Amino acid sequence: MSAPATANSTSSATTPSVTPNSGNEAKAQSNGVTNVTVDPKDRKKKLIRKQGGTNPIKYQLWLAGHASAIVFGSISFVFQILWLPNKFYINSIAYRLSLLGSITALTATLSHKFGLSYLPPHSTLVAQQNFQYLVLAVAWIFTFKSIFKIIPYYLIAVLQLSNHKKIDAVLKQAPFLASIIAYDELFLIGYLLIRTVFF
Structure with a gap:
């Protein structure tokens, strides 16, 4: 049996070579702000499935x-x-x-x-x-x-x-x-x- 589907927030790192999708991202990169320079805890986060224990x-x-x-x-x-x-x-x-x-x-x-x-x-x-x-x-x-x-x-x-x-x-x-x-x-x-x- 596998675990029930739940959501949990974890950090997701992206490579610095990704083309920016918005003006804000382009501006941030022009100022030297990328996922490489930003602390991992401050990067964008996404929801992933949490692997819970057995009920x-x-x-x-x-x-x-x-x-x-x-x-x-x-x-x-x-x-x-x-x-x-x-x-x-x-x-x-x-x-x-x-x-x-x-x-x-x-x-x-x-x-x-x-x-x-x-x-x-x-x-x-x-x-x-x-x-x-x-x-x-x-x-x-x-x-x-x-x-x-x-x-x-x-x-x-x-x-x-x-x-x-x-x-x-x-x-x-x-x-x-x-x-x-x-x-x-x-x-x-x-x-x-x-x-x-x-x-």
Whole structure:
């Protein structure tokens, strides 16, 4: 996760060979006043992004979200793979809690990266992969259950936590797991298309 976007004033030095853009700058240079002769603290300043530390609340939400995705996703996998009856709605509850965990982790990531008060323009936000997965997870909660819908979130959670805990055995398989996510998404598109057309 990267730090939320904030602003901080820092000094910015320019080279003395820059052509002046105004009469004042030209006059200043004619008097021998340039960025070379002016003290750094008195030079022109610009706003840059401040790299803040990790927010402990967002970190805990991120960690709990991915852990929930793995725990409840595993329960849902067992029920769906073994065709177990949905007794007491355990499968349905676990399925949606798994997605809810992913939503929590993805929201914490976006909040940490941009800050909820500093969200980028919609075009930039939509281009973010985390945001795309977040929107899909919200949609999947309200639609029919499918093991293929939660596989990407499950594997992403596994990879994220493995990277965080430095589990080399899993990280060595990262390219393979990433390919599973890609093929699963392609299969899901085809499956949903066929289901829409013929059912």
